[in-house]
Amino acid sequence: xxxxxxxxxxxxxxxxxxxxxxxxxxxxxxxxxxxxxxxxxxxxxxxxxxxxxxxxxxxxxxxxxxxxxxxxxxxxxxxxxxxxxxxxxxxxxxxxxxxxxxxxxxxxxxxxxxxxxxxxxxxxxxxxxxxxxxxxxxxxxxxxxxxxxxxxxxxxxxxxxxxxxxxxxxxxxxxxxx
Numbered sequence: 685x686x687x688x689x690x691x692x693x694x695x696x697x698x699x700x701x702x703x704x705x706x707x708x709x710x711x712x713x714x715x716x717x718x719x720x721x722x723x724x725x726x727x728x729x730x731x732x733x734x735x736x737x738x739x740x741x742x743x744x745x746x747x748x749x750x751x752x753x754x755x756x757x758x759x760x761x762x763x764x765x766x767x768x769x770x771x772x773x774x775x776x777x778x779x780x781x782x783x784x785x786x787x788x789x790x791x792x793x794x795x796x797x798x799x800x801x802x803x804x805x806x807x808x809x810x811x812x813x814x815x816x817x818x819x820x821x822x823x824x825x826x827x828x829x830x831x832x833x834x835x836x837x838x839x840x841x842x843x844x845x846x847x848x849x850x851x852x853x854x855x856x857x858x859x860x861x862x
Contacts, residue, residue, distance in 0.1 A: 687858065690704070692711075693714075694737075697737065698734050698738045702734060703860060704858055704859070705827070705855040705856075705859070708725075708729065711730055715729055715732060718733065718736050720742065721742075724745060725825065728743070728745060728746070750768060751770040751798065752769060753769065753770045755775070760804070761782075761803065762803050765800045765802055765804065765806075767801065769797045771789040771797060775797070776789065779807075779808070779811070783808060783812075787811065790814075792811075792820065793810070796810050828851060831850075
């Protein structure tokens, strides 16, 4: 196994491929070169390329429930949120009017809206409750976000530029040497 990141090519062994950090753009380009689908999230692309390098069948893509924007208008606190509801600019304006300018759609709020079955009043209550829940776990596919949180906890007050330099050094190492 090498300590210099190899080129992402057909002859690369799966285990060596999995030792290294790859940008989503690099994975999409490699997928196109290999004749694989180049759309989808980074996790799917990495799994598909690993399977291809191993000569295995491609993994099935996750079927997501399509997002919709069918919430009843005009909005009121009693408006029921349908399952699959998207985070729209109209909803943002409603929440900013009822919560204040600090409102942001985050993963918690997008998930709450997508589940549906609650009212906009429930969504507002959920937003306030989730503000006090403390830091939430960051999914493993968001490696930069996880690294950033850990780095800033160890280096409080250090600028983002220093964190980004540390991130570039970190991601240039094989996974087993980090």
